[in-house]
Amino acid sequence: MTKPQVFYNMATKQVRYEALVKALHADLYRYGYWLCHDKHIAEDLVQETFLRAWRALDSLKDEKAAKSWLITILRRENARRFERKRFDMSEYEEASIADIKATSSEQEIENYWLREKIAKMPEEYREPLVLQVIGGFSGEEIAGILSLNKNTVMTRLFRARNQLKEAVDDEPKLRGLHNG
Secondary structure (H helix, E strand, O other): OOHHHHHHHHHHHHHHHHHHHHHHHHHHHHHHHHHHOOHHHHHHHHHHHHHHHHHHHHHOOOHHHHHHHHHHHHHHHHHHHHHHOOOOOOOOOHHHOOOOOOOOOHHHHHHHHHHHHHHHOOHHHHHHHHHHHOOOOOHHHHHHHHOOOHHHHHHHHHHHHHHHHHHHHHOHHHHHHHHO
């Protein structure tokens, strides 16, 4: 390969990469934040995702699959975080724990409650639901990301939504918010 050809290939790769970052950074950050609930960790996850994407950009043959490809990388990066992490157990004073429910608006309380219910779902239901709601992915795209059959994904989404609906129906405060 000639020197000008190498520079052309690098420039082409750079243009593709910058287009990916510009188009999908916000979506990746939103999904990363949902996974970790911390803006700094989400930023790190997105940065590491794009670093890995740069290294493997030549393997992305279909630009339409870029979002699914990047979300898959981000999910793996998030999982790596827990492979490396050793959690320290420590004593804490109960008074130092913030009561976020007492000072929050009704909408914030409801959002917190929904997040808690989603977080407690089995992963097989939680993951497709989050990819659909937060990531905006179709059933077919979710199937590709999770390496599942589309019908399996659609069944899991249906069951996840039913679990949330049942939880809302069982919660008197939330039932009142939705009916009143």
